[in-house]
Amino acid sequence: MSDLKATVAETANGFHVEGYEKIEYDFTFLDGVFELPNLQLAKLYEKWGRCLAIMDRNIFELYGQSMQKYFDHHGLELKIHQTMIGEKAKSLDTFTNIVDSMTDFGIIRKEPVLVVGGGLVTDVAGFACAAYRRNTNYIRIPTTVIGLIDASVSIKVAVNYGNYKNRLGAYHAPAHTLLDFGFLRTLPEAQVRNGFAELIKISSCAHLPTFDLLDEFCERLIKTKFGRVSDHDGEIKKAADEINRNGIFEMLKLETPNLHEIGLDRVIAYGHTWSPLHELAPPVPLRHGHAISIDMAYSATLANDRGLLSDEEHRRLLALFSRAGLSMDHELFNEEILDKATQAILKTRDGLLRAAVPSPLGSCKFLNDVAMKEMAQALRRHKELMKEYPRHGAGIEAYVDSSDTGYTINQKHDPAPMHAQASSAEASKKHGLNNGVLHGLKELAINGHGPGLPTLEQR
């Protein structure tokens, strides 16, 4: 929600307008947002007596019924729009389908659309709200770790377009975000781990007590989905709640003075210097959390080489990535990628590297003056160090699958006969595909890194 205050003055040959926009939005933690006695959501829709909800198909299948019961119980009409799943659905088609549902529903000024799902749905539906009548309210209920602690903390919304990630978008704050970590109960472990990387990022550069908790509870947090399954004495949930609250608070404090990303020295860009290009280098792209972990681990080695991070803290950080099953290295993370990615990021960051590194752990410094020779030397040392770690620094379930891309879903619904499906699987293999993941995401990304960068935004 915003409220623009502006003044107009006459100048010698025209006018000068100066304005300030007030932006305010709230976050509420609650477990069990659709549990009947929990009134928070119902109260937000009481005034309207009805609600249009946008959610992805998986979320609908898992939570559609309990959501319907909740709205029925509170005497609120509910209309649900289901979107497709995966990065493929982050498209203008999905955007216009949502817009059509808003028109069919007859959404009225100030009436908030409800958006339930991971970062993908909140990004595309948030953008539909930003564009609809130039500004329509919305309320977010994120359901993934990435959504809860990252995508729904920011006010950036977008769709992919013309082979570029997040090419069309806006800064559009929701009226309210309800943070229910209970959704993590059903989230696959690989997705939990993916989000865990962003928590390592924020804590290692901005909040040591949170890093300490991640370090203490690492494996248990991932296994129990942040204490939402089989946490008998509630100890893990307690730690998770503290981690999440502090992580989100730190991110809000760092990013809200820079909501429109005019400042380029960004602490939360730790791990996001070389990863945008590298994420898409393997035949099947890396999961975002793994790509940034490789970048973070390598940056930590670089910082250690420079004496900015002590040996002890460097090892502590690497051990945490390893224990979490996150990647710290990849055979395609080589000098050539480093060089290309450096050229690309210099363009997005106004000619300076601005590589955030933890120094000391819990706070951050920016590196600008790193020559290629120094980067290459640090990379050689990093790869040597990796030999000491399980899997030589490779991650667990590090590559995207159909749950991230959505391409297999389309195949599944293709009425092709069995033999045609078999040959499409063969074709997939021939083209270096895995788990039925088509090349779409990779093409999208690689084209995004054509000449004239900056084009690919990963966040």
Ligand SMILES: NC(=O)c1ccc[n+]([C@@H]2O[C@H](COP(=O)([O-])OP(=O)(O)OC[C@H]3O[C@@H](n4cnc5c(N)ncnc54)[C@H](O)[C@@H]3O)[C@@H](O)[C@H]2O)c1
């Ligand atoms: N706006 C921002 O600042 C920002 C920040 C980070 C990421 N993003 C965007 O977010 C997107 C990635 O979001 P994501 O990682 O949340 O992935 P996602 O939304 O694609 O969800 C991942 C998978 O998990 C499923 N899922 C979601 N919640 C579930 C639950 N509770 N239980 C079971 N399955 C569940 C989804 O259906 C999907 O298959 C990317 O498009 C990225 O660009 C945006």
Ligand SMILES: [Zn+2]
């Ligand atoms: Zn990220």
